Ligand SMILES: [Ca+2]
């Protein structure tokens with residue numbers, strides 16, 4: 001069971017424009033900052049797609065949280 005406070009902090013760090021949704025571009029930037037420079041836009045999109053429940057190509061906190069608890 002992940003910690004929801006930690007998850008929220010992590011989510012907010014990735015969601016750089018603070019609109020409450022993580023885009024593929026934001027995800028890619030976050031991974032690059034974490035030192036993972038091999039992640040391309042296509043990979044980031046695939047990761048978002050794999051966690052995106054409602055198909056809007058954005059990751060909401062609920063979707064992010066659900067994935068952590070799988
Ligand atoms: Ca955002």
Ligand SMILES: [Ca+2]
Pocket residue numbers: 052053054055056057058059060063
């Ligand atoms: Ca979504």
